Amino acid sequence: MRACEKEPKGIGWGEQSEPQHGQPIVRLCGVEKTKTQLASRARFRAQLPRLAQSSASLIRSLRDEEC
Secondary structure: OEEOOOOOOOOOOOOOOOOOOOOOOOOEEOOOOOOOOOOOOHHHHHHOOOOOOOHHHHHHHHHHHHO
8 A cells, every 4th residue: 555645634745743642644545456458368278179078077076086
């Protein structure tokens, strides 16, 4: 988090003062996150070989082997 752009009341940037009871010393605000577009994986998926059985049946068989 970073200090907000707004200047707190009665205190200029760089000035120090004694904190008042019940008054916040610093006001924090969130930083905006930029969303980045993920690269398409269509070409990668097309290169993968087809499975002989469905994913669901493969997971079920692996789960049943553990028990």
